[in-house]
Amino acid sequence: MSHCRVCSSPLQEFFDFGEQPLSAAFTEPGDRREQFRFRLAVGACPDCSMVQLMEDVPRSRAVHEGYPYHSSQSRVMRAHFEETARGFLARELTGDDPFMVEIGCNDGVTLATVAGAGVRQLAFEPSGQGGTRVHRAFFDAVSAREVRESEGPADVVYAANTVCDVPDVAELFAGADALLAPDGVLVFEDPYFGEIIERTSFDQIYDEHVFFFTAHSVRAMAERFGFELVGVERLPVHGGQIRYTLARAGRRRPAGAVAELLAEEVASGLLEAATRERFAAAVGAIREDLPALLRKLAEEGHRVVAYGATAKSSTVTNFCGLGPELVPFICDSTPAKHGKLAPGSGIPVRPSAAFSDPYPEYALLFAWNHAEEIMAKEEEFRARGGKWILYVPEVRVV
Numbered sequence: 001m002s003h004c005r006v007c008s009s010p011l012q013e014f015f016d017f018g019e020q021p022l023s024a025a026f027t028e029p030g031d032r033r034e035q036f037r038f039r040l041a042v043g044a045c046p047d048c049s050m051v052q053l054m055e056d057v058p059r060s061r062a063v064h065e066g067y068p069y070h071s072s073q074s075r076v077m078r079a080h081f082e083e084t085a086r087g088f089l090a091r092e093l094t095g096d097d098p099f100m101v102e103i104g105c106n107d108g109v110t111l112a113t114v115a116g117a118g119v120r121q122l123a124f125e126p127s128g129q130g131g132t133r134v135h136r137a138f139f140d141a142v143s144a145r146e147v148r149e150s151e152g153p154a155d156v157v158y159a160a161n162t163v164c165d166v167p168d169v170a171e172l173f174a175g176a177d178a179l180l181a182p183d184g185v186l187v188f189e190d191p192y193f194g195e196i197i198e199r200t201s202f203d204q205i206y207d208e209h210v211f212f213f214t215a216h217s218v219r220a221m222a223e224r225f226g227f228e229l230v231g232v233e234r235l236p237v238h239g240g241q242i243r244y245t246l247a248r249a250g251r252r253r254p255a256g257a258v259a260e261l262l263a264e265e266v267a268s269g270l271l272e273a274a275t276r277e278r279f280a281a282a283v284g285a286i287r288e289d290l291p292a293l294l295r296k297l298a299e300e301g302h303r304v305v306a307y308g309a310t311a312k313s314s315t316v317t318n319f320c321g322l323g324p325e326l327v328p329f330i331c332d333s334t335p336a337k338h339g340k341l342a343p344g345s346g347i348p349v350r351p352s353a354a355f356s357d358p359y360p361e362y363a364l365l366f367a368w369n370h371a372e373e374i375m376a377k378e379e380e381f382r383a384r385g386g387k388w389i390l391y392v393p394e395v396r397v398v
């Protein structure tokens with residue numbers, strides 16, 4: 001029996017993707033060693049409503065093996081993080097000698113912008129990469145206290161695509177409590193469970209995403225650790241995220257948007273088991289339809305390749321049973337992935353240049369969260385008659 005990582009109640013499982021490899025476990029061709037696998041399944045907590053993975057993935061295995069996330073590779077993401085920094089500078093970093101901390105700094109775009117405005121900043125980043133000033137440690141109570149002692153209290157502790165990866169929420173909140181000023185805020189943005197349900201974006205579910213937040217579950221989690229949900233903001237990036245702002249309990253008046261989102265979640269049935277059952281049925285349909293479409297295209301002699309060796313695509317290929325016979329290669333802009341085989345599926349990864357050499361007839365868009373940017377960049381593919389294959393919210397060719 002798996003238990004809620006926030007409140008310890010037994011979880012109610014609602015989807016099982018079966019045995020899956022780690023999403024970052026790209027292998028060398030010819031490596032015949034058996035890959036580590038774990039059961040990828042999701043459940044919801046009946047008490048605090050937190051949606052989460054049923055199984056823990058051993059932490060040492062989950063650490064990235066050399067595929068750091070480079071937000072600056074995407075023009076849209078770079079603009080997003082610059083704007084994020086400007087928002088903090090305008091609203092939170094306005095006192096005397098303000099101080100901002102980021103947990104896991106992506107590739108440092110946010111903090112570089114903050115530093116550029118002359119504001120003190122520091123990243124907690126165990127890999128030591130990315131930020132201009134880096135504290136080489138995971139964010140926890142001990143490391144947060146160290147920084148508090150040497151740097152003083154923080155006005156903002158910010159994390160993008162990080163809090164949903166951290167199974168030990170008690171440590172996270174202990175760290176925030178140790179480091180934040182009395183009126184400081186803990187701000188984090190992660191995939192929104194409401195969007196996952198709305199888009200049937202089941203590929204947001206993989207080893208590194210432990211939690212799938214809603215306003216309800218974040219509010220409950222905050223309250224448990226002496227904080228309060230005082231702000232929510234919808235973000236268009238990565239297929240629909242929410243930025244949550246938490247303050248120490250009673251220190252700030254919650255924005256109207258919090259009550260609005262809470263009401264919307266109730267009205268849409270987001271927290272109900274029937275909604276999760278409908279999601280399960282829709283995912284089952286994609287699992288049938290995607291391989292069926294690819295088999296049909298292969299039988300008709302069409303050339304199909306995939307675009308973006310994303311972490312998400314590991315769930316798609318392994319759950320839908322896609323291998324090199326249906327998808328001969330994935331092109332990707334990350335040099336460290338080139339020449340390797342995608343986890344589990346064994347599909348080779350090739351440089352972006354392989355996409356146009358020559359263009360395929362169909363491109364399966366694994367990086368659908370960057371669809372607008374990629375489709376604009378690959379205009380020539382479409383101009384020559386190429387078609388994109390999308391699989392969320394359902395399988396279709398555009």
Ligand code: TMP
Nearest residue numbers: 074308309310331332333334367370374
């Ligand atoms: P992400 O969904 O975590 O941002 O991962 C995106 C992956 O897709 C990463 O391996 C890089 C790749 N990618 C491209 O190959 N071309 C692109 O234009 C973009 C935006 C991403």
Ligand code: ZN
Nearest residue numbers: 004007045048
């Ligand atoms: Zn719970």
